[in-house]
Amino acid sequence: MSPSAVSSTPSPGVQASELTASAVAQKIGASANLQPLDASKLIFTKTQTPMAVPEPGDPIIATSSQCTDHMITAVWDSTVGWHAPKLQPYGNLSLPPTASVLHYATECFEGMKMYRGYDGKLRLFRPDANCKRMLVSATRISLPAFDPSELEKLIKAMIAIDGPKWLPKSRPGTSLYLRPTMIGSAGALGVSTPKEATLFVISTFMPNLSKPKGLRLLASQNGIRAWPGGFGYAKVGANYGPSLMANGEAISRGYDQVLWLLNGMVTEAGASNFFVVWRTREGVIQLVTAPLEDKIILDGVTRRSILQLARERLTIEVVERAYTMDEIVDAIKEKRMIEAFAAGTAYFVCPVSAINYRDQDWQIPMNQGDSGDYAALIKSWLMNIMYGRDEHEWGVVVEENEEL
Amino acid sequence: MSPSAVSSTPSPGVQASELTASAVAQKIGASANLQPLDASKLIFTKTQTPMAVPEPGDPIIATSSQCTDHMITAVWDSTVGWHAPKLQPYGNLSLPPTASVLHYATECFEGMKMYRGYDGKLRLFRPDANCKRMLVSATRISLPAFDPSELEKLIKAMIAIDGPKWLPKSRPGTSLYLRPTMIGSAGALGVSTPKEATLFVISTFMPNLSKPKGLRLLASQNGIRAWPGGFGYAKVGANYGPSLMANGEAISRGYDQVLWLLNGMVTEAGASNFFVVWRTREGVIQLVTAPLEDKIILDGVTRRSILQLARERLTIEVVERAYTMDEIVDAIKEKRMIEAFAAGTAYFVCPVSAINYRDQDWQIPMNQGDSGDYAALIKSWLMNIMYGRDEHEWGVVVEENEEL
Numbered sequence: 001m002s003p004s005a006v007s008s009t010p011s012p013g014v015q016a017s018e019l020t021a022s023a024v025a026q027k028i029g030a031s032a033n034l035q036p037l038d039a040s041k042l043i044f045t046k047t048q049t050p051m052a053v054p055e056p057g058d059p060i061i062a063t064s065s066q067c068t069d070h071m072i073t074a075v076w077d078s079t080v081g082w083h084a085p086k087l088q089p090y091g092n093l094s095l096p097p098t099a100s101v102l103h104y105a106t107e108c109f110e111g112m113k114m115y116r117g118y119d120g121k122l123r124l125f126r127p128d129a130n131c132k133r134m135l136v137s138a139t140r141i142s143l144p145a146f147d148p149s150e151l152e153k154l155i156k157a158m159i160a161i162d163g164p165k166w167l168p169k170s171r172p173g174t175s176l177y178l179r180p181t182m183i184g185s186a187g188a189l190g191v192s193t194p195k196e197a198t199l200f201v202i203s204t205f206m207p208n209l210s211k212p213k214g215l216r217l218l219a220s221q222n223g224i225r226a227w228p229g230g231f232g233y234a235k236v237g238a239n240y241g242p243s244l245m246a247n248g249e250a251i252s253r254g255y256d257q258v259l260w261l262l263n264g265m266v267t268e269a270g271a272s273n274f275f276v277v278w279r280t281r282e283g284v285i286q287l288v289t290a291p292l293e294d295k296i297i298l299d300g301v302t303r304r305s306i307l308q309l310a311r312e313r314l315t316i317e318v319v320e321r322a323y324t325m326d327e328i329v330d331a332i333k334e335k336r337m338i339e340a341f342a343a344g345t346a347y348f349v350c351p352v353s354a355i356n357y358r359d360q361d362w363q364i365p366m367n368q369g370d371s372g373d374y375a376a377l378i379k380s381w382l383m384n385i386m387y388g389r390d391e392h393e394w395g396v397v398v399e400e401n402e403e404l
Numbered sequence: 405m406s407p408s409a410v411s412s413t414p415s416p417g418v419q420a421s422e423l424t425a426s427a428v429a430q431k432i433g434a435s436a437n438l439q440p441l442d443a444s445k446l447i448f449t450k451t452q453t454p455m456a457v458p459e460p461g462d463p464i465i466a467t468s469s470q471c472t473d474h475m476i477t478a479v480w481d482s483t484v485g486w487h488a489p490k491l492q493p494y495g496n497l498s499l500p501p502t503a504s505v506l507h508y509a510t511e512c513f514e515g516m517k518m519y520r521g522y523d524g525k526l527r528l529f530r531p532d533a534n535c536k537r538m539l540v541s542a543t544r545i546s547l548p549a550f551d552p553s554e555l556e557k558l559i560k561a562m563i564a565i566d567g568p569k570w571l572p573k574s575r576p577g578t579s580l581y582l583r584p585t586m587i588g589s590a591g592a593l594g595v596s597t598p599k600e601a602t603l604f605v606i607s608t609f610m611p612n613l614s615k616p617k618g619l620r621l622l623a624s625q626n627g628i629r630a631w632p633g634g635f636g637y638a639k640v641g642a643n644y645g646p647s648l649m650a651n652g653e654a655i656s657r658g659y660d661q662v663l664w665l666l667n668g669m670v671t672e673a674g675a676s677n678f679f680v681v682w683r684t685r686e687g688v689i690q691l692v693t694a695p696l697e698d699k700i701i702l703d704g705v706t707r708r709s710i711l712q713l714a715r716e717r718l719t720i721e722v723v724e725r726a727y728t729m730d731e732i733v734d735a736i737k738e739k740r741m742i743e744a745f746a747a748g749t750a751y752f753v754c755p756v757s758a759i760n761y762r763d764q765d766w767q768i769p770m771n772q773g774d775s776g777d778y779a780a781l782i783k784s785w786l787m788n789i790m791y792g793r794d795e796h797e798w799g800v801v802v803e804e805n806e807e808l
Contacts, residue, residue, distance in 0.1 A: 020713070064593040093506075094496040097606045098469055102497075102587050105641030107510035142648035179593060183506050184645070187610050189468040189583060191675055193648055197418035202501045202591050222633050229628035231646045237509030239520045241588070244510070244546035244597050271451055271595055 017278045034081025037074060037146035037199075039153035046070075046161075047089035054165055054205060062207045068162040068176070072154045074354050075185070078142045085154055087161065090202065094213040096187030100194040106184030107237040108137035111345040112301075113175040114159050114203070114398070116167045117388030122159065125386050126398045127152050133235060134180055136299075140234040142193045143182050151180060155201055156315035160401040162203060172298040173387055177346070188322045206346065210371045211256065214353025215342055217269055218255040219325055220246060221358070225260040225268060226296045232267070233295040240271065257342070259355055264324045267296050269352065272344035273303040276328060277316070277374050287374065288323055302343045302382070305394065309381050314374075325357050341371025342362045349379040424719070441478060441550035441603075444484035445558035450474075450565075457570055458609060466611040472566040472580070476558045476605035480548045489558055491565065494606065500591030503535030504598040508716065511641040512541035515749040516705075517579040518563050518607070518802070520571045521792030528582075528801045530791050531556050533705045538584055540703075543691060544638040546597045547586050555584060559605055564805040566607060577791055580668025581610040581750070610750065615660065616774045618744055618757025621673055622659040622727055624650060625762070629664040629672060630700045636671070637699040644675065661746070663759055668728045671700050673756070676748035677707040680732060681720070681778050683740040689720040689777065692727055706747045706786070709798065713785050718778075729761050736766050743776025744768045753783040 041223045045071045067090045074085035100106045115123045131148035139145065155178060159167075168174050180201045184194030223246045225239065226232020232239060246258045247270065255332045257270030267290050268274055275289045287310050290297050310318045331337040340352040351371040355362045366372050371379070382388040388397075410711045412712070451473045464470045465510030471494045478489035504510045514534045535552035543549065559582060563571075571580050584605045588598030612782050627650040629643065630636025636643060651674065652661045654767050671694050672678055679693045691714050714722045735741040744756040755775040759766050788794040792801075 048724040065500070065591045067502065071501060090501070092498045092500055094498055096469070096482055096496055097475060097585070097604055098471065098495070098583075098608065100645075101506060101641075102511055102585060103513050103583070103641055104644035104648070105511065107506055107509065109507050141645050153601040173805060177593065179502075179507070181501070181507060187469050189581065189610070191644055191648070191651075193652055200501055204502065206593070218467060222632075224631060227628060227631035227634065228627050229624075230631065236646065237505075238646050240595055241504075241510040242543050242640065242642050244508070244595070245544060247595075248546060248597055341674035 035083070037076075037082040037085070039150045041084040042154065042157055043084050043086045045086065045088045049089070049223075050209065052164075053168075061205045064204055064206055066205045068166045068203045070158055070162050072199070074154070074199040075186070076197045076199070078195040078246055082144075082146065085199075087158060092317065093198070093200070093373065096399050098187040100184030100186050100187050100188070103189065104191060104233050105181065105198075105236070105238045105241075106141055106143060106194050106197075108134065108141050108143060108235055109181040109237070110134045110235060111177055112155075112178045112180075112385075113345060114163060114167060114178060115175045115386040116172050119388040119402070120169045120172065121388055122163045122167065122398045123386060123388060124159075124398060126301050126305065127155060127396055129304070130180070131155075133299060133301070134182070137171055137234040138182050140333045141236045141238070143184060143197050146199070149178045155180060156398050158201055159203065159398055160390065163398065164400045164402045166203070175386070177204050178202075181202065182384060187220040209347050209350070211350060214351045214364070214366050214370070215257060215269065215347075216255045216354045217257050217259040217352055217356070218250040218253060219259045219330060219355055219357040220261050221362065223258075225258075226261065228294055228296065229297075232297055233277065233292065233299060237300060243271070253356075255356060259325075261325055262296060264326060265322050266290060266325055268298065269342040270347070271298075272342035272347050272350070273297065273300040274340070274342055274352075275306065276331070276340045277338040277372065278331040279338060281334070281336070285338065286319050287316055288319045288321065291320040291322060294322075298348050300344055302345060303346070305382060306343055306349070306378055309378060313381070325355075328355065329357060329362060332364070337364060339374055341375040349375050349382065351375045410520050412548075416793055434595050441480075441486040441489070441554040443489065443554045443561065445488035446558065446561055447488055447490045447807070449490065449492045452568075453493070457572075465609045468608055468610055470609045472570045472607045474562055476562050476603070478558070478603040480601045480603070482599040486548075486550065489603075491562060493580050497602070497604070499589060501699075502591040502593050504588030504590050504592065507593065508588065508595060509546060509640070509642045510545055510598050510643075511586065512538065512545050512547060512639055513583055513585040513641070514538045514639060516559075516582045516584075517749060517790075518567060518571060518582060519579045519790040520573065520576050521790075522576045523792040524573045524576065525792055526567045526571065526802045526804055527685055527790060527792060528559070528563075528802060529800070530705050530709065530798045531559060533708070534584070535559075537703060537705070538586070541638040541640050542586050544635055545640045545642070547588060547601050550603070555603075558800050559584060562605055563607065563802055567802065568804050568806045570607070579790075581608050582606075583608065584643075613751050613754070615693065615754060618755045618768070618770050619661060619673065619751075619775070620659045620758045621656060621661050621663040621756055621760070622654040623663045623759055623761040624665050627662075628666055629662075631666070632698050632700065634699075636701060637696065637703060639702060647675070657760075659760060665729055666700060668730060670694060670729055670732065672702065673746040674751070676746035676754070677701060677704040678744070678746055678756075680727075680735070680744045681742040681776065682735040683742060685738070685740070689742065690723050691718070691720055692723045692725065695724040695726060698726075706749060706752070709786060710747055710782055712751070713782060717785070729759075732759065733761060733766060736768070741768060743770060743778055745776070745779040753786065755777050755779045
């Protein structure tokens with residue numbers, strides 16, 4: 001067993017997968033005598049060794065390790081609160097071997113992208129949703145609170161600097177991945193709430209993860225990703241490392257990802273939300289995905305956006321409910337399955353072509369060859385918002401600082 | 405959602421909470437064309453800035469952050485395997501912000517101690533058990549395999565150097581905590597098996613965690629530590645950070661730790677194994693603890709040692725089975741509860757005086773005032789082995805290098 005300090009301050013009790021404004025205010029107010037995260041205090045140090053932007057096709061892109069010139073960092077400690085954030089040259093972090101994050105997984109993150117629009121503008125997609133979820137995740141993993149709108153300002157400050165160079169106007173329709181992260185950086189081996197934390201934001205190139213032949217999923221048989229009373233709804237590291245073993249098994253058997261089941265119910269595909277479109281036995285076409293109430297699955301921003309657009313623009317039924325793999329098999333057997341897809345920031349909207357369940361492959365229709373109709377339609381709606389073809393409140397234009 | 409590289413190598417499939425020699429050989433053989441971890445290649449660099457050893461009572465001891473002069477490090481990568489390990493001055497680690505461990509909790513560790521015996525000798529307690537469990541944990545979290553006996557040699561090499569100074573012969577009956585750790589240090593944001601890992605071993609001072617009035621536990625009501633098909637049996641970071649929120653709530657309500665329940669069954673106390681001694685309704689005295697089969701609880705070295713000594717030396721029944729909090733309450737109501745204790749490396753054998761269950765405090769007898777009889781007896785047996793009063797194969801003497 002490990003030691004556990006008994007003198008630590010209790011962690012805040014907010015667990016909701018979506019925070020209301022009042023809950024945020026309450027959380028931040030709870031540490032009223034500590035300095036809040038304040039983007040207006042940003043200290044800017046420009047890199048003296050700018051890096052080269054890789055050309056499309058450069059093999060470094062596939063490594064997901066090429067970052068841009070700068071990063072945001074902000075340190076919190078339990079006596080001062082948030083110190084002034086910094087925009088500084090990208091570089092390694094120096095951590096004591098006793099740092100909480102290296103032992104106890106006191107870490108959470110967000111996945112988002114910046115998009116270079118066809119109109120030349122740089123956009124984020126619903127950054128407020130990511131920043132609020134980051135607070136939910138930080139709270140769940142006993143890391144400090146912050147005002148999500150301050151995090152959003154810091155993200156914008158960084159991409160205002162790195163966007164013009166790294167996502168140039170000459171490459172409309174492309175994106176860069178953004179990774180806000182918070183870690184427990186206090187050096188102390190007691191199992192307790194970290195007394196120091198470091199927030200950082202980096203931006204990387206990502207390989208194209210789309211699957212022209214559709215994702216092939218291996219339904220989990222023994223392993224589970226998350227459970228009631230756990231932390232499946234939070235974007236914390238503890239949901240990812242433990243999933244790699246099952247993911248490795250899926251890949252070794254010729255599949256792309258695990259379709260995570262819990263007591264036979266379908267939850268997530270890999271680290272993405274999962275949707276099916278089927279016809280009920282009564283003939284009603286439904287878009288179905290797992291619900292948020294039991295806190296098993298991530299409250300995906302793409303998931304939420306798909307549900308809202310489908311409700312606004314489609315005439316099919318949109319249903320959030322617990323459903324089972326057996327229901328999917330029945331729909332396939334009875335030729336009622338229309339399509340299925342995974343959805344999230346990195347994989348975006350990714351059609352699913354097959355699911356292996358109890359050692360049997362079940363084919364899912366993709367009636368456009370590389371996609372089903374609904375996935376293709378929804379994907380186009382989202383891309384039009386992200387890349388500025390449709391004006392929409394979810395596509396947030398970021399002012400760029402091209403002087404620097 | 406997060407990206408997930410589909411080209412990663414599958415992680416090995418060993419999941420057993422105890423590895424047989426053949427399983428270890430198979431795991432290491434699986435990467436036959438990679439260099440194995442080899443303690444005989446150790447490269448030694450002595451510190452040029454030795455630190456002062458804190459006196460007993462120095463406040464730094466309570467911070468669990470004062471390490472000794474040296475640390476072991478060893479880097480593995482997916483093309484070479486294990487590079488030559490180093491014994492080097494204690495210092496910070498430099499990690500890219502994209503390092504797997506900071507995002508995906510690809511981390512595992514061990515907790516052990518070195519003991520300065522009353523006979524002047526330095527001992528480890530069953531280090532082979534910790535090193536084997538470290539391999540189990542590394543496998544579960546998709547970190548590379550190694551021969552546990554090589555890790556044991558590295559640990560011994562470090563304490564041979566730091567033991568004489570940091571745990572001097574003038575302080576018999578004291579101990580220092582040892583923390584072997586492995587992290588995914590590869591800088592790449594794809595959710596995949598890390599292509600680089602770093603093993604390190606550090607040693608720290610720990611505050612005395614004993615509770616003269618006994619541990620007061622708060623039984624979990626909604627939160628759950630581990631689940632069948634999960635990873636509760638492995639010493640991975642993902643079991644610790646998510647528990648801090650409930651632990652903080654317990655402390656804020658005046659308790660020391662959470663007693664983790666799963667469907668009403670008793671699993672662990674904080675990050676320790678949990679034991680009760682009761683009289684059955686038939687009048688039989690039993691020592692009871694949760695079983696390992698369902699892989700919910702950690703296969704504690706202290707747990708395993710207590711069970712074995714109790715079976716060898718006591719006449720009471722020793723039972724590993726699933727049991728419920730309701731059974732504990734019944735035993736207390738019917739005055740059949742004799743005592744309870746938590747057990748692990750850091751808390752050692754720690755008597756429990758109270759459990760809050762469904763908002764009601766249930767008192768547990770401690771008939772020696774600060775302990776029950778069985779906990780006191782078992783603790784004395786273990787201490788006699790650790791501190792060399794009893795010659796026993798579990799107390800492994802480490803040769804010290806007092807020249808350096």
